[in-house]
Every structure is written in structure tokens, then in C-alpha cells.
Amino acid sequence: MQTQRPISAITEEARYFEVPDAHLYTVLHKPTNPVARALLVGPFASERVSSYYPWVRWARYLAERQVEVLRYDYRGIGESTGVFEEMSFDKWSEDLQLLLNWFMSRTPKLPLLLHGLELGAILAGRNFHEGAGDALLMWSPPATANEALRSTLLQWAGFKQMLDSPENRTPASEYIKQLQQGALMDVQGYQWPGKLWCDSVGFELPSALSDEARAKSIYKRPVKNTKLGKDASPLVKPFRGYVEVKDFSELYSENFDWVSGALALATGEMNEAINREP
Incomplete structure (x- = not known):
């Protein structure tokens, strides 16, 4: 070779x-x-x-x-x-x-x-x-861009669940719901605005x-x-x-x-x- x-x-x-x-x-x-x-x-x-x-x-x-x-x-x-x-x-x-x-x-x-x-x-x-x-x-x-954001969010949520006690664990679906409602969320050091999440669905x-x-x-x-x-x-x-x-x-x-x-x-x-x- x-x-x-x-x-x-x-x-x-x-x-x-x-x-x-x-x-x-x-x-x-x-x-x-x-x-x-x-x-x-x-x-x-x-x-x-x-x-x-x-x-x-x-x-x-x-x-x-x-x-x-x-x-x-x-x-x-x-x-x-x-x-x-x-x-x-x-x-x-x-x-x-x-x-x-x-x-x-x-x-x-x-x-x-x-x-x-x-x-x-x-x-x-x-x-x-x-x-x-x-x-x-x-x-x-x-x-879509949402697929990229969702995979990052799911991985981040999974890490958080590993670190939190069972009674304090928040499912990924709850974070997604908050973003859909317009919340600002800290994900791996970046402040994700709900609008970015919503716009990501149509960015194809x-x-x-x-x-x-x-x-x-x-x-x-x-x-x-x-x-x-x-x-x-x-x-x-x-x-x-x-x-x-x-x-x-x-x-x-x-x-x-x-x-x-x-x-x-x-x-x-x-x-x-x-x-x-x-």
C-alpha cells in the first residue's frame, strides 16, 4: 500500500x-x-x-x-x-x-x-x-434541523438523568414541552430559545x-x-x-x-x- x-x-x-x-x-x-x-x-x-x-x-x-x-x-x-x-x-x-x-x-x-x-x-x-x-x-x-437539535437534547437529558436522583429526574419529553412553549433552556452551555426549537422543524x-x-x-x-x-x-x-x-x-x-x-x-x-x- x-x-x-x-x-x-x-x-x-x-x-x-x-x-x-x-x-x-x-x-x-x-x-x-x-x-x-x-x-x-x-x-x-x-x-x-x-x-x-x-x-x-x-x-x-x-x-x-x-x-x-x-x-x-x-x-x-x-x-x-x-x-x-x-x-x-x-x-x-x-x-x-x-x-x-x-x-x-x-x-x-x-x-x-x-x-x-x-x-x-x-x-x-x-x-x-x-x-x-x-x-x-x-x-x-x-x-430537518430539529433532528439535529433533538439528538443533542436527548443525549443531554440522558446525562442529567444519570446524575440526578430518581425522584428528581426529568424526562426528555418535559424539556421538549418547555421548548415548544417558548422556554429558554440551558443545554450543554448554550441557552436554547424555544423559537429556535420550533423553527428547526421547518428548516429542512x-x-x-x-x-x-x-x-x-x-x-x-x-x-x-x-x-x-x-x-x-x-x-x-x-x-x-x-x-x-x-x-x-x-x-x-x-x-x-x-x-x-x-x-x-x-x-x-x-x-x-x-x-x-x-
């Missing part, structure tokens, strides 16, 4: 990108001679922490293979500014569009991959549906994107929809309360092969360098 060898030195530029009433924390992974670009849209709120290490490693993996990568924290999450309880899916969608406009304006003009993880896959998919990007890669996209992945063959015929651009298994934890849920360091090189390699084909990159000097023996 040949060892894949990075073919480009990279630099990483952290900056704050201005959006209405806030600044997004972004990191640009820059290879010396990029042949494509990828905008990475990560998972929701508290999942940022658990998925951080493999997500950053994936960005660097792409950059080492001459794909310029932009990753960021949602407004109100992580290192970005903004008040989380004032956020909405529309605001997060608008922020992504602003980032896309800036990223696509860079020179030279290069093919662009949109890549989303869990809730980020819905955001990326909706922008792709509107015409952005030359290819779309989704990891474990839920059908475009139906055509759930089937790769159908998506290809409709959009005339490559789409990959991959459901990651439990072995992909902590990149995706469920995780067990700690962040386990894993080797995701096989996942990265398989997906990079698809990206190369989707963006017509796996030819010429790039392909030869990737497969060159060290």
Missing part, C-alpha cells in the same frame, strides 16, 4: 469576518498552489467541541493536497461573537452566504466544494440548492439531496451523501462524554478520492504527487 504524502506546504490564517452585528471566527488553510477550494460548515453548538480535532485534521488533510479550505464557527458559537439565544437558522444561512461570496471572490477562480457535517450539511445543502458550489459533500445530514434539507442519483440528475453537479456510523464518534454523535483521539485517515482518504473526481482534480502532477512513495 502506498503512503499518501502531503504535496503542498500550508499556512493557516485565523481572522474575524464581519457579518451584521457580529464577527465570525474563521481559519483559512492556504496551500502554496491551490487547485480547488472547500468551505467547511460544521455541526451544531456543543458538537463543535467533540468534533473539533477530526474536523481540523480533515481541513489540514485537504489543504496538504492543494485544496484551500475555509472553516468557521457559527455566529454565537465557539470563538465567534454574537448572542446564541438571539440566533436563527436564517441568520446562520445569511452568514454562510456572506462567507461564500468572499471565498468565491478570491483569485484565481477555482472549483468550489461545499462540505457540511450534520446540521452544517443542511446549511451547505440549502446553499448548494440555490446554486452555490461545484460539488456538495454531506456527512450525516439530518432531514432539500428533498432532492437525500438521494444521490436524483440529486445528480436535478443539479447536474456532483453530490455525495454519507451516513457516518457510530465508529465515526466523536466526529458525529453519539459520543460518550469524552473526546477520543481516533485515526480517521481511511475516512479522509475515501472522501478525498471522491472530491478529486467530483472537482476533476485527480489527474496530472497532483495525482502523481499524492501517490508518490515517500
Whole structure:
């Protein structure tokens, strides 16, 4: 088996990108001679922490293979500014569009991959549906944002029940009821507003994107929809309360092969360098 060898030195530029009433924390992974670009849209709120290490490693993996990568924290999450309880899916969608406009304006003009993880896959998919990007890669996209929020809530409620005495345990259904009634609820360090929960039900992945063959015929651009298994934890849920360091090189390699084909990159000097023996 040949060892894949990075073919480009990279630099990483952290900056704050201005959006209405806030600044997004972004990191640009820059290879010396990029042949494509990828905008990475990560998972929701508290999942940022658990998925951080493999997500950053994936960005660097792409950059080492001459794909310029932009990753960021949602407004109100992580290192970005903004008040989380004032956020909405529309605001997060608008922020992504602003980032896309800036990223696509860079020179030279290069093919662009949109890549989303869990809730980020819905955001990326909706922008792709509107015409952005030359290819779309989704990891474990839920059908609706509510599925992503619900799985986080159920896991959080389960942990709380383990810590509480039997007489003080609150079922997840009660928390859901409170959110539906408009309550503000602290879930894993983020203040969830009831409106965000209610709005999540109608914030959907475009139906055509759930089937790769159908998506290809409709959009005339490559789409990959991959459901990651439990072995992909902590990149995706469920995780067990700690962040386990894993080797995701096989996942990265398989997906990079698809990206190369989707963006017509796996030819010429790039392909030869990737497969060159060290």
C-alpha cells in the first residue's frame, strides 16, 4: 500500500469576518498552489467541541493536497461573537452566504466544494440548492434541523438523568414541552430559545439531496451523501462524554478520492504527487 504524502506546504490564517452585528471566527488553510477550494460548515453548538480535532485534521488533510479550505464557527458559537439565544437558522444561512461570496471572490477562480457535517450539511445543502458550489459533500445530514437539535437534547437529558436522583429526574419529553412553549433552556452551555426549537422543524434539507442519483440528475453537479456510523464518534454523535483521539485517515482518504473526481482534480502532477512513495 502506498503512503499518501502531503504535496503542498500550508499556512493557516485565523481572522474575524464581519457579518451584521457580529464577527465570525474563521481559519483559512492556504496551500502554496491551490487547485480547488472547500468551505467547511460544521455541526451544531456543543458538537463543535467533540468534533473539533477530526474536523481540523480533515481541513489540514485537504489543504496538504492543494485544496484551500475555509472553516468557521457559527455566529454565537465557539470563538465567534454574537448572542446564541438571539440566533436563527436564517441568520446562520445569511452568514454562510456572506462567507461564500468572499471565498468565491478570491483569485484565481477555482472549483468550489461545499462540505457540511450534520446540521452544517443542511446549511451547505440549502446553499448548494440555490446554486452555490461545484460539488456538495454531506456527512450525516439530518432531514430537518430539529433532528439535529433533538439528538443533542436527548443525549443531554440522558446525562442529567444519570446524575440526578430518581425522584428528581426529568424526562426528555418535559424539556421538549418547555421548548415548544417558548422556554429558554440551558443545554450543554448554550441557552436554547424555544423559537429556535420550533423553527428547526421547518428548516429542512432539500428533498432532492437525500438521494444521490436524483440529486445528480436535478443539479447536474456532483453530490455525495454519507451516513457516518457510530465508529465515526466523536466526529458525529453519539459520543460518550469524552473526546477520543481516533485515526480517521481511511475516512479522509475515501472522501478525498471522491472530491478529486467530483472537482476533476485527480489527474496530472497532483495525482502523481499524492501517490508518490515517500
